[in-house]
Amino acid sequence: xxxxxxxxxxxxxxxxxxxxxxxxxxxxxxxxxxxxxxxxxxxxxxxxxxxxxxxxxxxxxxxxxxxxxxxxxxxxxxxxxxxxxxxxxxxxxxxxxxxxxxxxxxxxxxxxxxxxxxxxxxxxxxxxxx
Numbered sequence: 001x002x003x004x005x006x007x008x009x010x011x012x013x014x015x016x017x018x019x020x021x022x023x024x025x026x027x028x029x030x031x032x033x034x035x036x037x038x039x040x041x042x043x044x045x046x047x048x049x050x051x052x053x054x055x056x057x058x059x060x061x062x063x064x065x066x067x068x069x070x071x072x073x074x075x076x077x078x079x080x081x082x083x084x085x086x087x088x089x090x091x092x093x094x095x096x097x098x099x100x101x102x103x104x105x106x107x108x109x110x111x112x113x114x115x116x117x118x119x120x121x122x123x124x125x126x127x128x129x130x
Contacts, residue, residue, distance in 0.1 A: 036076045039075070040076050043055075051088055051091070051092065053091045053102070053103065060107035084105075090117045094121060098127050
């Protein structure tokens with residue numbers, strides 16, 4: 001899940017592989033961001049196929065996810081699963097209440113997933129009660 005296409009082994013790489021890897025990743029960080037962005041789209045597509053619910057990540061949400069991936073040295077899949085771990089169940093409940101099957105994922109959702117999902121669920125119950 002990186003943008004690195006080749007690796008040159010040098011004396012420095014062998015003597016201090018952690019430092020060499022950090023240098024390689026820093027050099028390829030712009031390309032890495034593009035790789036991570038495509039992985040966010042892949043996560044959304046796989047979520048849709050698995051659950052019948054569409055996640056529409058806006059650009060700010062994807063950028064927030066990329067920032068987390070790079071700062072925590074995690075894959076996009078790991079970050080999405082961590083941030084959106086309850087969304088499968090919560091969004092299915094919302095869908096049953098409202099018929100809604102597509103959900104916009106913003107930076108706010110990434111930053112406060114539990115709060116936003118809870119708010120959405122409460123609102124879906126209100127709509128169902130009308």
